[in-house]
Amino acid sequence: MQLKLVPGNSAGTVTTYYLSSSRDRGSTSDCMRFELLGNLIGDPYIVHTNVYTQGKGDKEQQFYLWFDPTQDFHTYSILWNPQIIIFYVDGTPIRVFKNMKSSGLPYPNNQPMRVYASLWNADDWATRGGLVKTDWSKAPFIASLRNFKANDACVWEFGKSSCANSTMPKWFSQQLDLTSQARLQWVQKNYMVYNYCNDIKRFPQGLPLECTLSF
Numbered sequence: 001m002q003l004k005l006v007p008g009n010s011a012g013t014v015t016t017y018y019l020s021s022s023r024d025r026g027s028t029s030d031c032m033r034f035e036l037l038g039n040l041i042g043d044p045y046i047v048h049t050n051v052y053t054q055g056k057g058d059k060e061q062q063f064y065l066w067f068d069p070t071q072d073f074h075t076y077s078i079l080w081n082p083q084i085i086i087f088y089v090d091g092t093p094i095r096v097f098k099n100m101k102s103s104g105l106p107y108p109n110n111q112p113m114r115v116y117a118s119l120w121n122a123d124d125w126a127t128r129g130g131l132v133k134t135d136w137s138k139a140p141f142i143a144s145l146r147n148f149k150a151n152d153a154c155v156w157e158f159g160k161s162s163c164a165n166s167t168m169p170k171w172f173s174q175q176l177d178l179t180s181q182a183r184l185q186w187v188q189k190n191y192m193v194y195n196y197c198n199d200i201k202r203f204p205q206g207l208p209l210e211c212t213l214s215f
Contacts, residue, residue, distance in 0.1 A: 004144040005069040010038030012123030012134030015143040021111040027055040030108030037126045053106040062194040093184040112156035
């Protein structure tokens with residue numbers, strides 16, 4: 001999806017683009033989310049990502065964007081196959097979430113998903129942890145989305161996947177090549193703001209299992 005964030009003072013707002021197995025996250029829902037956090041003019045913008053498996057999220061990673069997302073359209077993509085989930089911004093990978101079912105961890109590969117987008121008020125947490133509130137005098141807040149593409153996607157119809165009895169598309173087994181791995185490391189070294197796997201205060205009883213396994 002190509003997306004342009006709310007221009008001007010957008011503090012407190014969140015523009016969300018995501019895949020989900022249900023509109024309202026339930027106890028068994030799977031979900032993969034891009035959430036673009038609004039901000040004051042001149043301050044850097046953050047993209048917040050999360051992965052939900054069987055209704056459980058708490059897998060947040062946040063990154064500063066290396067451009068102004070209000071000035072032009074940029075492309076936000078998710079590669080989702082049985083082995084890996086990759087979040088991309090303008091073709092650059094920023095995050096991976098691997099299938100670790102062999103270690104007892106759930107992975108979202110049993111439910112079809114739909115694409116959703118929304119613009120909502122989250123001024124209790126979105127900008128500087130909720131310190132900056134939404135300025136409603138700046139309303140209406142407008143984000144722009146265009147050129148959605150689901151390249152060779154498997155379509156769920158009549159209780160089965162369209163890929164079940166056909167030649168698998170290339171993306172079905174795609175992984176990060178060496179160049180993409182280097183780009184991922186560049187983003188995570190220079191632009192990562194928050195990684196739940198490093199938040200010892202949040203998980204005093206021990207980090208989530210996936211954080212302790214080799215990626």
